[in-house]
Amino acid sequence: MRVNEHPILNFEKGNKVMFYYNGQQLEGFTGETIAAALHANGVRAMRESIHLHRPRGLFCNIGNCSSCLMMVNGKPNVRVCVEKLEEGMMVETQQGKGELK
Amino acid sequence: MRQTEVCIIGGGPAGLTAALKAAGLGAEVTLIDRNDYLGGQLIKQTHRFFGSKEQRASERGINIARELAEAVEKEDKITVLTKAAALSYYKDGVVMVKQNERIIKIKPQKLIVATGGSEKNLMFPNNDLPGVYGAGAVQTLVNVYGVKPGRKVLMVGAGNIGVIVSYQLLQAGVDVVGIIEAAPKIGAYWVHASKVVRAGVPIYASHTIKRAWGEKEVAGATIMKLDEKWQPVPGTEKELDVDVICLSVGLSPLTELLWQAGCKMEFIPELGGHVPVRNEDLETSQPGIYIAGDAAGIEEASAAMMEGALAGLNAAEAMGYKVSDFKEQKEVVMKELNGLRSGPVGEKIRKGLAKAIS
Numbered sequence A: 001m002r003v004n005e006h007p008i009l010n011f012e013k014g015n016k017v018m019f020y021y022n023g024q025q026l027e028g029f030t031g032e033t034i035a036a037a038l039h040a041n042g043v044r045a046m047r048e049s050i051h052l053h054r055p056r057g058l059f060c061n062i063g064n065c066s067s068c069l070m071m072v073n074g075k076p077n078v079r080v081c082v083e084k085l086e087e088g089m090m091v092e093t094q095q096g097k098g099e100l101k
Numbered sequence B: 001m002r003q004t005e006v007c008i009i010g011g012g013p014a015g016l017t018a019a020l021k022a023a024g025l026g027a028e029v030t031l032i033d034r035n036d037y038l039g040g041q042l043i044k045q046t047h048r049f050f051g052s053k054e055q056r057a058s059e060r061g062i063n064i065a066r067e068l069a070e071a072v073e074k075e076d077k078i079t080v081l082t083k084a085a086a087l088s089y090y091k092d093g094v095v096m097v098k099q100n101e102r103i104i105k106i107k108p109q110k111l112i113v114a115t116g117g118s119e120k121n122l123m124f125p126n127n128d129l130p131g132v133y134g135a136g137a138v139q140t141l142v143n144v145y146g147v148k149p150g151r152k153v154l155m156v157g158a159g160n161i162g163v164i165v166s167y168q169l170l171q172a173g174v175d176v177v178g179i180i181e182a183a184p185k186i187g188a189y190w191v192h193a194s195k196v197v198r199a200g201v202p203i204y205a206s207h208t209i210k211r212a213w214g215e216k217e218v219a220g221a222t223i224m225k226l227d228e229k230w231q232p233v234p235g236t237e238k239e240l241d242v243d244v245i246c247l248s249v250g251l252s253p254l255t256e257l258l259w260q261a262g263c264k265m266e267f268i269p270e271l272g273g274h275v276p277v278r279n280e281d282l283e284t285s286q287p288g289i290y291i292a293g294d295a296a297g298i299e300e301a302s303a304a305m306m307e308g309a310l311a312g313l314n315a316a317e318a319m320g321y322k323v324s325d326f327k328e329q330k331e332v333v334m335k336e337l338n339g340l341r342s343g344p345v346g347e348k349i350r351k352g353l354a355k356a357i358s
């Protein structure tokens, strides 16, 4: 969900881009993080915990806590809260520690 | 290997001010930040600041950040590396930095660590579900990217940050179902609290969160009352229909690099956790390593800027850069800083600092 009206802020969006979340095509904007684009599309689960396979999402949103690690273009352990969205990105839920493909 | 006179890690208010002061004395500075922008936490703070007038209260944090960042970028003596994360510090005084998938080695003569803090979590069942966020995280999502974390929010913690972020959520059109606070009285200043109260958000003092509900994401929360001894009162449970739980229960200093450098650390709850022991000049037990801002102890942005100024001045002076009004410059900052920390509001910080300064 996006903020449509705001009393003091103007959100200047970048260019519209397509990306893939677990194979599903979604829309986002350049300049925003992958996590922001996923949230805008209502996706809040980012990875599965290592032992109990519990869903995990965003927690600190500044690149500290490692709660939001995902697979991006086949690369595991990408902190999607600080990684910027790009056209055509393949973003996938990360299982456990992730695997290098 | 890059050589630099003063290396500053962290481009928040503390690091930016340190860079300006050190460069002002003539030192050559390298400022690094892992973000692709400068300003640290300030860039998402749209509210008018708390603090006294000299410290730019009533200015919005976001504007202060812009001004500082512009001044730093204009200064020839400062080299700025963004998207550059300091990964480690080695015995021989080398800082390892990762930028654009490459490693850069930096050997500074003086180091200022101004890495800020990270938000604390809270223990309760299901606190790991997606939908439980730090308050600063939600603030970043909403104020920087214009994206909502969900529809209905429970805010845990009624200090300034909890209350301010609640108000900013309302501004963005997100419903705040309630704010809970474990203490019998809220910690936030009334100027901020009155705004959310006027907007109809209930504040529950002496309340805690018992658990979150949900399978894949947060789908609700149970709160309950605490007695005078901070023990939950059975039978007072209340279920809230929320899909976001926002934790605003404090920050802890980001000090990994200082641990690596072998700085003497002390656990001081008043300053947010483990902090480096330092002298009046903000130098740690490792000569030549200085600290400033939230990394030195969780406080607020005005204090971070003043500590940054002091660390910058001291590091440059220790390099041998002299200016005739050095003492006066320092005294002005010290006076402001002491003013900021005076009175009942500053009591906790004063207590913490008394333990941290050796």
Ligand SMILES: Cc1cc2nc3c(=O)[nH]c(=O)nc-3n(C[C@H](O)[C@H](O)[C@H](O)COP(=O)(O)OP(=O)(O)OC[C@H]3O[C@@H](n4cnc5c(N)ncnc54)[C@H](O)[C@@H]3O)c2cc1C
Pocket (backbone or CB within 6 Å): B009, B010, B011, B012, B013, B014, B015, B032, B033, B034, B035, B039, B040, B041, B042, B045, B047, B048, B049, B050, B051, B084, B085, B086, B087, B114, B115, B116, B117, B135, B136, B139, B161, B164, B165, B254, B292, B293, B294, B295, B299, B300, B301, B302, B303, B304
């Ligand atoms: C929601 C919220 C509301 C607030 N409201 C107010 C307010 O109204 N008034 C007020 O005075 N204060 C407020 N504060 C507090 C204020 O934001 C902080 O005290 C202040 O930003 C601390 O400044 P700093 O420079 O120490 O750290 P930060 O602003 O946290 O900056 C630290 C910087 O270091 C960088 N960094 C960290 N580690 C590394 C590394 N290893 N390598 C490279 N870079 C690194 C980070 O990316 C960051 O940019 C608020 C804080 C929050 C979270």
